[in-house]
Amino acid sequence: PITGTLDPTKASEIELRGEKLFFGKAQCASCHPAPFYLDHQMHDLRLDRFLKDEPGDGAIKTFTLRGIKESPPYLHDGRCLTLEDTVEFFNIVLELKLNAGEKKDLVAFMRAL
Numbered sequence: 547p548i549t550g551t552l553d554p555t556k557a558s559e560i561e562l563r564g565e566k567l568f569f570g571k572a573q574c575a576s577c578h579p580a581p582f583y584l585d586h587q588m589h590d591l592r593l594d595r596f597l598k599d600e601p602g603d604g605a606i607k608t609f610t611l612r613g614i615k616e617s618p619p620y621l622h623d624g625r626c627l628t629l630e631d632t633v634e635f636f637n638i639v640l641e642l643k644l645n646a647g648e649k650k651d652l653v654a655f656m657r658a659l
Contacts (some may be wrong), residue, residue: 550581552658563648564655572633572642572652574611583611583659591639615657629653 568574577589585608588637594602605644606622614620626632633652637644644652 549580550583550639550654557658560651561658562655564651564653567644567648567652568655570635571638571648572644574636574652577608577609584608592637596639609610611656611659614659629656640656 554562556563564621568578568611569580577585577587579585585643585648588607590602590605592602594600601657603622608621615629618629619625620629621635626635630649633644633649636642637649
């Protein structure tokens with residue numbers, strides 16, 4: 547629909563749980579809001595926190611998540627090969643504390659976009 551949300555009569559339970567996480571606990575919608583799943587902004591993930599004697603990436607432009615399952619590898623430089631890798635990357639970087647089931651649900655939702 548025009549709102550960019552799943553139709554609950556057509557979506558699976560796992561996709562619906564993932565959608566709830568996307569817009570809630572996982573914080574994805576803060577940079578990838580519906581309906582286009584992008585905000586045309588630059589965001590700094592502050593990766594330098596995890597690197598020793600290396601610069602971070604600095605600010606990178608948000609890109610759409612529409613059709614994301616069709617465009618691996620992921621992130622601006624292709625460092626994540628799968629959606630599962632990407633969800634784990636953000637789980638670590640953003641300190642989301644997603645459990646294994648939540649990560650699986652989130653990937654299912656992203657595959658539905």
